[in-house]
Amino acid sequence: MKIALHEVTRRFGAFTALDNVNLDIHSGELVALLGPSGSGKTTLLRIIAGLDWPDQGEVHFDGEDALSRSVGERNVGFVFQNYALFRHMTVFENVAFGLRARPRRLRPTEAAIRARVNQLLELVQLGPLGQRLPNQLSGGQRQRIALARALAIEPRILLLDEPFGALDAKVRKELRRWLRQLHEEIHVTSVFVTHDQEEALELADRVVVLAKGRVQQIGTPEEVYEQPQSAFVHHFIGESLSVPVTINAGGVHFAGRRLDLDPHGLSDGEASLFIRPYEVTVVPESGGAMLDGVVKRVHGFGPARRLEIALREGDREHFIEVSAPRHEAIGIGQHVGLRPRAYRLFASTADRTQGA
Amino acid sequence: MSDQPLTLPGYPSRTGYPPGMRAFRTPSMVLRQVKPASDARADPTPMRWAIIGITIAFLTLFVVIPLINVFAQAFSKGLEAYVAAIGNADALAAIKLTLIVAAISVGLNLVFGIVAAWAITKYEFAGKSLLITVMDLPFSVSPVIAGLVFVLLFGAQGYLGPWLQAHDITVIFALPGIVLATVFVTFPFVARELIPLMREQGTLEEEAALSLGASGLRTFFKVTLPNVKWALLYGVLLCNARAMGEFGAVSVVSGHVRGETNTMPLHVEILYNEYQFMAAFAVASLLALLALVTLVAKVMLEGRAAKE
Numbered sequence: 211m212k213i214a215l216h217e218v219t220r221r222f223g224a225f226t227a228l229d230n231v232n233l234d235i236h237s238g239e240l241v242a243l244l245g246p247s248g249s250g251k252t253t254l255l256r257i258i259a260g261l262d263w264p265d266q267g268e269v270h271f272d273g274e275d276a277l278s279r280s281v282g283e284r285n286v287g288f289v290f291q292n293y294a295l296f297r298h299m300t301v302f303e304n305v306a307f308g309l310r311a312r313p314r315r316l317r318p319t320e321a322a323i324r325a326r327v328n329q330l331l332e333l334v335q336l337g338p339l340g341q342r343l344p345n346q347l348s349g350g351q352r353q354r355i356a357l358a359r360a361l362a363i364e365p366r367i368l369l370l371d372e373p374f375g376a377l378d379a380k381v382r383k384e385l386r387r388w389l390r391q392l393h394e395e396i397h398v399t400s401v402f403v404t405h406d407q408e409e410a411l412e413l414a415d416r417v418v419v420l421a422k423g424r425v426q427q428i429g430t431p432e433e434v435y436e437q438p439q440s441a442f443v444h445h446f447i448g449e450s451l452s453v454p455v456t457i458n459a460g461g462v463h464f465a466g467r468r469l470d471l472d473p474h475g476l477s478d479g480e481a482s483l484f485i486r487p488y489e490v491t492v493v494p495e496s497g498g499a500m501l502d503g504v505v506k507r508v509h510g511f512g513p514a515r516r517l518e519i520a521l522r523e524g525d526r527e528h529f530i531e532v533s534a535p536r537h538e539a540i541g542i543g544q545h546v547g548l549r550p551r552a553y554r555l556f557a558s559t560a561d562r563t564q565g566a
Numbered sequence: 567m568s569d570q571p572l573t574l575p576g577y578p579s580r581t582g583y584p585p586g587m588r589a590f591r592t593p594s595m596v597l598r599q600v601k602p603a604s605d606a607r608a609d610p611t612p613m614r615w616a617i618i619g620i621t622i623a624f625l626t627l628f629v630v631i632p633l634i635n636v637f638a639q640a641f642s643k644g645l646e647a648y649v650a651a652i653g654n655a656d657a658l659a660a661i662k663l664t665l666i667v668a669a670i671s672v673g674l675n676l677v678f679g680i681v682a683a684w685a686i687t688k689y690e691f692a693g694k695s696l697l698i699t700v701m702d703l704p705f706s707v708s709p710v711i712a713g714l715v716f717v718l719l720f721g722a723q724g725y726l727g728p729w730l731q732a733h734d735i736t737v738i739f740a741l742p743g744i745v746l747a748t749v750f751v752t753f754p755f756v757a758r759e760l761i762p763l764m765r766e767q768g769t770l771e772e773e774a775a776l777s778l779g780a781s782g783l784r785t786f787f788k789v790t791l792p793n794v795k796w797a798l799l800y801g802v803l804l805c806n807a808r809a810m811g812e813f814g815a816v817s818v819v820s821g822h823v824r825g826e827t828n829t830m831p832l833h834v835e836i837l838y839n840e841y842q843f844m845a846a847f848a849v850a851s852l853l854a855l856l857a858l859v860t861l862v863a864k865v866m867l868e869g870r871a872a873k874e
Contacts (some may be wrong), residue, residue, distance in 0.1 A: 216850060259777060260777075261773055261776075261777065280776075281773070281776050281777045282776050282777070282779045282780065282781070283777075283779075285779070286777060287777075288773075288777040290770050290773070290774060292770065294770035294771050294773065294774040295771075295774075295776070296771055296775070296789055297793065298770070298790075298792045298793060299792075307775065307778050307780070307788075308778035308779055308780075311775070311778055311779050311780035311781070311784055312779060330784065359774075359778070360777075360778075362778075363778055
């Protein structure tokens with residue numbers, strides 16, 4: 211099932227949750243909607259499901275208008291953030307709910323329902339727990355029941371809202387791997403919402419980065435990580451060092467000094483210099499055309515040793531943290547130079563794409 | 567080797583005492599815990615007893631003794647007289663009317679209460695907080711006023727009176743008026759029990775049911791209703807107790823026609839005013855019994871709800 215969103219806008223009073231969002235999700239894909247809280251990712255998911263409606267825009271499933279259909283008619287499996295299991299029903303009845311709710315002529319026989327539910331409980335590895343109530347299960351088990359319940363209706367699309375949000379780190383990792391495997395087996399078009407970049411990058415075929423109701427970037431995990439197209443994405447995904455710089459007369463300037471960096475064709479004005487912490491070399495000399503600063507703290511030891519360096523700009527200090535060089539003895543208070551092996555520049559005013 | 571402390575018999579343990587020594591030291595420490603010389607947190611003992619005593623004495627004087635007295639007076643002339651007083655035609659008519667009124671009002675308020683709670687907890691709309699405030703009106707308004715409102719509306723001199731008379735419909739001094747007044751005073755019970763619970767539960771389970779293809783009705787009966795059933799029963803119970811016991815509002819609209827428009831509370835008053843104390847208490851004992859049954863059922867329901 212292909213999902214296409216066209217210029218979708220959703221407002222709640224004065225707050226714009228989604229601002230002109232365009233998105234195409236291919237059949238069989240596993241897509242992550244990644245963004246900080248308030249970025250509109252859950253609203254987007256609910257609009258796809260039919261639990262919320264856009265003020266403007268269109269939603270199509272395989273070219274068919276989805277907005278003219280209710281949530282029940284769209285045949286989507288929705289896994290809620292806190293699972294929303296029916297608390298007074300057994301696990302078995304929870305999973306069977308969607309099948310029993312079908313109109314009589316489409317409803318499977320009782321024997322077929324039993325077989326299907328048991329098969330699903332096996333699939334989520336909770337076969338023996340059918341007669342338990344939801345509050346007798348652990349968080350990870352509830353999550354899997356919620357998934358089995360959603361899969362019972364043979365959904366054309368599987369939607370998951372922060373599927374691992376309420377779980378502890380270890381269970382989260384296991385379930386993540388398990389969900390990826392499951393997706394490879396059943397191959398249903400799936401969209402999940404997360405604020406955890408690690409989750410999105412590890413699990414998804416493609417990642418949609420959202421902020422303030424707008425799509426910032428869509429790409430494979432590799433693309434959004436290696437080629438961030440805006441300061442926001444660079445900052446949000448992976449670790450970043452950023453320093454405010456000025457582009458002037460074809461040069462990059464920091465604190466009034468020209469650095470030996472190329473402005474990558476960025477026009478004159480304020481900009482941000484972004485560097486990944488592992489792509490910078492710290493050298494014991496300073497001054498000249500290098501970024502430089504004073505070591506304020508040293509943490510860790512051996513290969514994990516990191517330096518916290520203060521860069522001075524007038525009377526302001528910018529703190530950045532980088533890996534310490536292996537074979538140089540560098541101590542607190544020492545002046546050091548920073549030589550980026552790769553970097554990106556983004557103009558401060560607009561999120562224009564410029565980079566190396 | 568494990569890193570357990572080595573405690574061979576006869577050798578000092580790591581704490582420096584031989585193993586037996588610790589057992590020897592324990593009793594004095596226990597004693598000190600049991601008998602604190604003075605604990606700043608606790609109120610002095612006489613004060614505690616005084617407060618508990620006052621509470622019990624007050625409750626006994628104002629609740630327990632009067633309640634016992636109801637039954638004592640009811641049976642003061644023996645079981646036969648008691649049965650005769652209740653078997654009296656007017657008393658039976660009052661009991662029947664009370665049951666009919668309670669059944670209709672509770673039925674109506676069950677439906678109204680669920681609808682109102684649903685509207686308030688599942689939808690967003692302008693004027694919602696006003697609605698919640700208005701819903702509490704029956705609690706804050708004197709029941710007499712509730713009765714008068716209906717007399718002014720539907721009575722012979724009321725706004726709708728002439729029209730009702732022309733169509734030969736009697737509301738005031740008849741069953742419809744009594745039901746109206748009772749519905750008014752008992753309206754909040756069901757809704758007020760449901761609203762906090764339904765608000766806490768939110769709409770996620772309903773959304774889940776809808777996303778699984780369930781119809782609105784199925785969602786309501788299979789998901790919403792089972793989730794609130796204990797609160798609903800509790801609300802119905804309170805609603806019923808009040809419906810049967812309501813005096814003020816019903817008194818205004820009933821007209822006190824013996825054997826026709828007298829409910830049990832009104833019948834008790836009439837008997838009492840006629841100095842038929844024993845008979846008055848006999849009918850009153852039924853209402854008191856209702857109160858006791860309500861109380862027991864309430865405790866049981868709360869137990870069930872807490873378990874789930």
